[in-house]
Amino acid sequence: MTDLVLLGGRVHTLDARGTVAEAVAVTGGRVSAVGSDADVARLAGPSTRVVRLAGRAVVPGLNDSHCHFENAGMDGHTVSFAGVRTLDAALDRIAALAATREPGAWVQGQPWNPALQLAEGRGPDRRELDRAAGGRPVYLPEGHAATASTAALERAGIRPDGHDGRLVEGAMHAVARVIPEWTREERAAQLTTAMRVLNRSGITSVVAGALPPGDVEAVRGLIKDGRSTVRVAAMVTPTGELNPSVPLADWEALVACGPPAPIGGHYVTRGIKLQVDGGMTLGTAAMREPYLTRPGYHGEMVTDRDRLAGLVGAAHRAGWPVGTHVVGDAAIDVALDVYAATRNRRLLPDVLIHASLIRPDQIARARTLGVQVAAQMPFLWRNRAAIAGHLGGARTEAAVPLRDLVDGLGLDGVSAGTDYPINALDPFQNIYAMTTRRDAAGDVVGGAQGVTRSEALRLYTTSGAAHTGEQEVKGRLDAGAFADLTVLDADPLTAPDDRLRATEVLMTVVDGQIVHDTGLLD
Incomplete structure (x- = not known):
């Protein structure tokens, strides 16, 4: 029996043909049909919920590929x-x-x-x-x-x-390390609240940027209890640190058991998270060339090549892919060297996380190695002046080179995210910035690095699914795919720029269940 039918919309399936349909049907947590109103309406039974879209847009559920989502549930527990x-x-x-x-x-x-x-x-x-x-x-x-x-x-x-x-x-x-852990009940409440916050932004999947083992188990517990409303792919920090300080022998023991197993399409382990350098906003990204205002200063490395190779090598031998925080081009060089020397090709691809100042030669090398990039345009949205103060205008204009990344790695080699809560969670502000290359002040930064609307939407959907190895069931709306979808009050492919930036999410569906509903479609 069909559980949910949406009629009278503009459904961007993002399937291989880029089909745009009028209606979609959902059965048992999967998309069961996509097509015309007449064809899909016939599938509705007495108990089917029918939603009339009145021309509104539907897209596959959105995926934030680098997001510390757990922070979205902390109001009242911590200072905002x-x-x-x-x-x-x-x-x-x-x-x-x-x-x-x-x-x-x-x-x-x-x-x-x-x-x-x-x-x-x-x-x-x-x-x-x-x-x-x-x-x-x-x-x-x-x-x-x-x-x-x-x-x-x-x-x-x-x-x-x-x-x-x-x-x-x-x-x-x-x-x-000396701060007491939240109780199991507190953490469950925080995480479920955080998931609902993401749902209100149309987000149905997330790559959790740095989850310690306790949070991994809390997320997995919510899934087993049927309380999760976001599909989670975890970048795990086995010691709770991005730059583990334990001896390599202890690290080997920590990672030896391998990554936690998937849970039915709701949890996958994306890899281990490590850190190489600082950030471009704070002027600590590790750079090949010296900083504009500090002669001889090249930024900060928090680890060296040999130490990183030891950490990554142990992870690969135990079956973990690795994602490294790298911002500056010198840090990216180190990560690529280590990936080249230690790679186990049976795993999901390794990832350069941020890679905001990546150079064309490094993009070509990443493609050769099969390395993916999780990029975040929002760093330029509100921090352009600070970044230019450290690096100068030319290097700031070249930051977050999405056009070069998409052309060099293909859409499946790049994915979009926010690094929330460092940046705003809003996917549509991000899509606006990725396509217009405008910052919060309205100024264009690196205009030649803009991507098209279609590419930006795919960076949030099909690319996000490829990032976690789930492209066969996520990121698109065709028969057999997970029934994760988002209903919007504006069409992200055709709305004027200002309207795109102000897009509102009217309904979010995860696994066929409505997890956010403004009531405007009833």
Whole structure:
């Protein structure tokens, strides 16, 4: 019996022929028919839910190929700095959450970038955190750095004397390791909330950018309990660190059992996540040529070639693909060298994550090696000025070269994402930026690197499915594919640019179940 029928729409199937249909039918979690209204309407029975689209667009469910999605469920559990523009406002947010915590309880923040976000150009220091949180331990992550209060430093065994609370790499992880884990019930609630947030943006699948083993098990538990509304492909951090500090012998033991097994189309292990360099926004990406404003400075490598080869080699021998955080071209050189030396071709492809400053010669080499790229245009959306200040205009214009990546690797070799919460989750703002190459101020950055609307939509759908090896069942709407789809109030292939940017998701379906519904289609 047909469970769901959508009639009277413009259904972009993204199948091999690029078919545009009027209607789609869903049975048992799969697409059972796509075609004309007349043909599909005949499949509806007494218990079938019929949705009349009134000409609205339908696309396959969207896939964010690099997203720390778990952060979307943290409101009320951690401090949100969304919309905060001043240091005082940030401290007020910290104080408000601290007031709800027992004395001595931890206060954690959601990832942010105070240097770019706040008028003062900096985040709070240790003593300011102490005052705002009433002496409680505070930990505020910023992606690859963090700030901590006095009590947080002390609990990690770090002497606070002379310390402003600013943490990078090893010290950051030393503090993070002593923060108590959420209870199983808390984490389940956070993750299910996060999935619903993604559903409201039309996202039905995600590559989780860096999941520690505990979160992997929590996600798998939700799937087994029938509570998951997003298909998850996990980039796993076996030690909880992007740059594991354990001896190689211990690393070998950690990864020896291989990746967690798939769960019925709802969970796959995409690989192990590692890190090579910093970021272009902060001026720490590892570059072949020196930085514009710092003669002789080439950025920062957080690991060297030999260490990375040891980590990647052990992962490959145990059956794990690898994704490396690489931003600068010098870091990309290191990752490609290691991939070439250690590759096990029975696995899913290895991945360059970000690769924002990749060069044409590196794209050609990645193609030869069969390496994929997970790219994120949103870094240019709001950070163009900061990046240009570090690298100069020419290198900024060449950043996130989507045209070159698509031409060099093919659509199945590149996929689109956001690196949420570092950047906004909105897929349609991202598609707008990928096609117009405009930033938040409306200025064009690297206009020659724009892709077409069709390519941008595929980077969010068919390419995302290829990225996780699921192209036979995901990323398109034809008979037998997973019934993951998104109904929109504007057609992403034909809407004017401003209308595209403002696209709203009216309904999201995952596995044939409606997981987001504005009620506007009833």
